[in-house]
Amino acid sequence: MPDVFVAKFSEFPEGDRRIVSAGTTEIGVFHWAGQFYAYENLCLHQGGPACEGVMMHKVEDVLGADRTFQGQTFSKGEMHFVCPWHGYEYDVKTGECAADRKLKLKSFEVVRRGEDIYVVAD
């Protein structure tokens, strides 16, 4: 299958995402922290559009040196995208399910040719 055009680089800002089709396969493409990532838009849970939901940083507990609970915060480095059907969260940099890293969305290579961004479809 030929590579699938995603967007012009200048029209695909950091923090944005696109959904493209490669035949019958939907692919979510993310531009995050200077990199592009692409995953099949099919949640491993019940098949929801996993790549179409909100992007939220991982929530982390804050513990004191004495292991007491001090509150919660958002991760500085780990960003998740969330399936809008049921809330399954995926690591945008790996496609791994945040709740069980053994589960991983099918990933696709993203390439830049000049000003154009493409997904390399299987």
Add this chain to the structure above:
Amino acid sequence: MDLPLSDFRKMEVAEFDTSKLLAHASKQAEERGYHRFPIVDVDSHHYETEAIDEILDYMDDPVIQQLARSARQATAKGPGVLSPGGVGYQDMGGRVMRYATRGMEKTPKDRHRDIHLAQRWMDAIGIDIAIMFPTPMLQLGLHPQVEVEVALARAYNRWLCERVLAHEPRIRSMLYLPFNDAEASYKMVQEFGATKGVVGFMVTSARYRPVHHNSYMKTYALLEEMNLPLAFHAGYNWNDQTVGMMNKFISVHALGFVFYNMVHLANWITNGLPERFPKLKVLWIESGLAWVPFMMQRFDNEYMMRSSEAPALKKLPSDYMRDMFFSTQPMEITDMGMLEQTFRMLKADTQLLYSSDYPHWDFDLPSTIYDLPFLDETAKRNILGGNAMRLFNLDMPVGKMAAAE
């Protein structure tokens, strides 16, 4: 609409369309051929608070009605005095976006908005008939004023029958029983039991009334006589002292949605209600299934030693449970072997009823049943629709007659 996200970011959302959200569900329905057999969803929801002004038009008590309208104006949203619902995070901090955006969905004016919305998700998922329940009213049994529960229950039931059920045969309901008032519950069955679209009655489980109290016996007898099932719909109460010890909604939901049904089911069996009302069909909704084997094993074991405390029983507690009906959602598909044993223990082929709980955050699609590796095609079809059609004496959906032969 801007959705608040982490790190002070926002996400702009311009529209919401149920059919688009559920496009992948439509694909599942097509791939699995759901058009070949009836699918009945025994637990789905709408948001009655979005029509609260219409519902209040049906309220008899002029003072409660005025209080409700006044409170609604003051708060500018929500039902005011009518809802005792407390803190909750069903939308997971906006991660399940439809909670925040559903109000943006556009519907034609020719029929009631709730009918249009239901038709959209039913068509997308592949459901022929949906039994619909309210949402915030699931906590109305916790209202401190019994008279408010009764007044709102009757207004809601009248509104639902006249504005929704009368106009869409694919939508049915088990009407709300104001269970904190036994006499009012009895009158509700008398008044609405034969109304078009009413297929039974429902008790919201999060409340503090024992189901074995003598005041309820005539209501059970009337339901039995009218061949109308009685359902207990699970719910949570974070203000409960025990539940209040849990500081995470995940814990409150995981245990709370089972706890009250466990209490009611324990009372129902140990007080011999299945023997007193042998033809009354009882359905337990939205507690999932993992609790069923636990209750069966726990009560069978204790009954063998303490049968003197439950002298009305003529068989094991688990045998009575196998005469009852259970809805599937939220079905715990985490250990396929355990799930298979659970199906065996509760006689899923005849007693289990598919439910979606759509549009709530933990809804289940029909594929959660259809894709199970240990079910044959007949069992799948029974659970997805056949069992419910027999339980509720439903007519075959249009277009499915040939498929069901």
